[in-house]
Amino acid sequence: MKQLLLLTGFVLCYTFAFAQPPKDTAYIRDHYTKMEKYIPMRDGKKLFTSIYVPKDQSKKYPILMTRTPYTVSPYGENNYRRSLGQNTLLLEEGFIFVYQDVRGKWMSEGDFIDVRPDIDNKKGNQVDESSDTYDTIDWLIKNLPNNNGKVGIEGISYPGFYSTASLPNAHPALKAVSPQAPVTDWFIGDDFHHNGALFLMDAFSFITSFGVPRPHPITPAQFKTGIKFKYTDNYKFYLKMGALPNYKTHYFGDSVKFWNDMMAHPNYDSFWQAMNIRPHLKKLTPATMVVGGFFDAEDCFGALHVFDAIEKQNPASHPNTLVMGPWYHGGWESPDMQHFGDQDFGSNTSKWFRENLELPFFKYYLKDEGENTLPKAAIYISGSNEWKKFSKWPPENSTEKTMYLHANGKLSFDAPTSGEGFDEYVSDPSSPVPYQDGVQRDRTREYMLDDQRFAERRPDVKTYQTDTLSSDITLTGPVVADLLTSISTTDADYVVKLIDVFPDNYPAPTPNPKNVQLAGYEMLVRGEIFRGKYRNSFEKPEPFVPGKVTEVKYNLPDVGHTFRKGHRIMIQIQSSWFPLADRNPQKFVDITQAKDSDFQKSNIRIYHDGQNKSSIKVTVLE
Template sequence: MKTFRTFLLAGASLALAVAGSVAQADQPSAQASPPQVGFRYPNTIAQYDVGITMPDGVRLSATVLRPADDQKHPTVFLQTPYGKDASAAQVIDFVNRGYAYVSVDVRGRFDSGGDFAPFRDAADGAHVLDWIAQQDWSNGQVATIGASYSGNSQWNLWRERNPHQSAIVSYVAPADGFGDFVRFNGVPKLDLIFTWMMQEYGRVNHPHEVEDFDWGEVMAALPLSTIDQRNGRRVQAWEDAMREDRFGPYWQPLQATGNTPGRDIPTFNVTGWYEGQLLGAVRNYENARGHSATPGNHVLVIGPWLHGVNRNRVIGALDAGPQAIIDLDSLRDRWMDHVLLGREAPTHKNFIYFLPALNQWRQADAFPIPGTQYRSMRLSSGGHANTAAGDGMLVEGNGRGAPDTFTYDPNHPVPSLSSRTAGARGGLPQGSVDHASVEQRDDVLVYTGQPLAEDVEVTGPVRANIYISSDVVDTDVVVRLMDVYPDGRSLNIAEGIARAKYRNSMSDPELMQPGQVYRIPVDLFPTSNYFRAGHRFRVEVTSSDFPVFGRNLNTANSDSGTETAIAHTRVHHDRRYTSEIILPIVPRGASEPFDPPMQTAAAQPAE
């Protein structure tokens, strides 16, 4: 059975990118096994614990599988912190198709020596590429591959400008440490990153140590920068990342956006509409395609999936149907074989996506979809938009009415009803769920449009501009796009958060002056949804989504302080202050149906 599930073991957990090392380790001493011909896999030479020495003397450990012939082959290269041998039996199909396969434990993990510095392994990766190119079985072309940590590592390696990196096959990969990975628009992704850090530190994984943690109690502690110590351990990486609360030298090595190296290599990108690194994966695709002389060499696939892509058809309240699970490997393999083996080019377009609610696979020339119409839906009310029973409206003309006011107390935040965290480690459900309970809270403003007269497709990037004033020096703005059903259910479709002090710059934060009005731009996760006639657009605005995101304490030092303040915040929406959400409306004919290859029932991943 061909599958990419083992690579997605890496995708079940996310790695925190840090500047310093988080694990001290002695250099493992081992000798490579002798080449084994056909011992486990017919017509394959396998060798384990192959030492690759870095310029500083550190020995990395590799597994090498290759065809048992005297030909030169392109290589598939996986750089992983999750154990290089876990996927060997799963990737033998690469060898059967004419590739060599090399997987390497990153520095400081499992059989590799040195100290583990998550996501700071691009230079090591470049040296491994050079080593591969020097082998007598290599033709010098290397496709890097992997998910999550191993996905992001490929983009960091891209900036090394190594000539042997010939293709990127990247699944669920974040792009920017401060913008969409460890933090989202600068706000800590608490539920996702902290829970990962508490089980993935040191030389090996520690998943069973966290099984009995009371995540809610731990994540509610202050200061945020030392909540790791509540669990009886000291994870310096977490503490450093929380204290580094502005974009600067600490985060710069983890910034893909704007750091393209001028190397134009093909990329194949995969993500899911409900997964936590969706924004980063889309940014990686856009970065590569936008700087490419051959934009057709870049593919983006987005399914109705979580971080472990191509596994589930039911996520939250939505059932994507049996067509949710496809033969994703065959799409990838045909693309790879064209790029690296010179075989026939795929006939599909470069953006393949699943349209939820319509439950249909579609394709278009690019993301965003050419021809997309961006519609501004503006907030309006009579000054009482609190709760779904208030008078908040979503209109296409100018908003009107007095500002809406709500009180945000960090000690009583709006609870997260769902999460994009891999494996729901913090205990929250995933995907779209009914938000009726939080829409009864007075600290949640609700703006609802009129029933739609016809079906509307929303697919693409989503952005909001919210004008606020407050009596504190800093606060957060949370915006959610909802699909309101005729029966009253209000399902979350996309969400985003922004911290007021980063409104102009993430490297030079500016505190607010009480009473002054500020425009707060909010990037939401990209999304896709088919809004049926009779449904309504709805926008929620509030100041917290806990514990998905770390709380703003309404002070200057939310990530390292303990002092809290209560914020009385106004949302302005008149002709002067046009608070809005901008929706990507896809007109009929801008995309077309796509029939993906489907897995057989026996081959489908378990839910």
């Protein structure tokens, strides 16, 4: 008999019932008329669309749209949302707000396909998210009274993907698009996989609470997943579950298509490659503002790489802005993002973004108001706690430098000598390194910048740190781990963490209700995992030769952080990050089909001698 599940965290963070104080429903009801329409697509399917039109019809308004798989509720023309637009300032400015259930979700017709692939040269009635957006805009422009002929699109996370997907072959009326934490690549860096390693908690919770197909057009109140369970300690729960095939046996059966698809495609094959929207972001006409959070546990990769793809595949004159702040997933629309986790960023960073970047972007391109003063990149630098504007990203005035690992846990910009050797640890899948200290039920968002002292104490985590810094060092851009390693088995994972070590006399915050000890605090600035068998190709994995020195080189997401004078820079290296990521059996097998008996210990060596120089490349702002 299947256990019962009650799991909400993953979907709640996607629905974005933000803490941002909304206008109440009475205000929206007094100032807007709600309409519900089924808008026809070119293949005859109709998509359910909620439309909120200002009652003041004395002027024309631009249209601001969000397309979502997470429901446009409440349903019914007499039932009003509590807020309109992600940014309450947009409501006050006056827009026509449009929300649409994407094809195959909730009350829309058609079949749903996760991250539906873009079709470059559509023929006849072929459809994708680009064509559905085009057809929707065409209907809105022709049928809504008092629209000014200009449309903007915004969306966070999965709706961020639909924002990105509106860009190829965009409707001429689409003038401004803001993909925010956009789902972009579900194998390389977003949500379900990072560099081939399955992000176990996110994948499992997504499937159990969102991935179950609907039987027919239906509202959330009528929909039951049929998959239920309950637990209090995620580390114990996932460890007890064991190998990945056990999840299907105990919970899914054949009822959840996307889980089965994931298990059937363990490598970066055409299934995953077709979902990648980045190659299609060419010859774009709408202005773009890509938004992300450096401490986003879900789609930090998407924001950075959508921006990069637009930059590389379009003329330099294309208006494209990157905004990265010290935010969790969607935190830029939270009412006050001065604090996150144990850190105080000195000011309300989300409010500054909404007032100085997001609102001017949509006003300029949709209402012809204001001036186009947006930079190429607006980046919040944590540590020094300041916004900086750059003419490109990474900044022009930055230099790539290399930090080398040394014996005795040393880290420096000087290369090691031939007299050094290696560090070794035993990676044991039966006792994996936890991703966070303490006991949690759901995957937290605070782990992205939490204290790492708990991990340093473990024998299967190797730690390297600089001497006390004599001056500030600001990193703005890529971080590349370049490890020279050997293992006693045929596969292993690598987790590299970049950490800011606070001075031993650093004062505690005031007030301090959680009794946070910032003296000696080891703040995670960036961490990323890599599945070793993909070191040469995500499409064609290769086993390690036991005992052979092998290079494992991979990119961590970009950073924007100042390591202050008196602090230290630390690197931690480990081979598990559980249950954030699934366990590697450390045996060259298809992990999606592995048996519990396949899991084995591995002796991992990290080399730092004159010939094998393990290092971390960083981009230093001059």
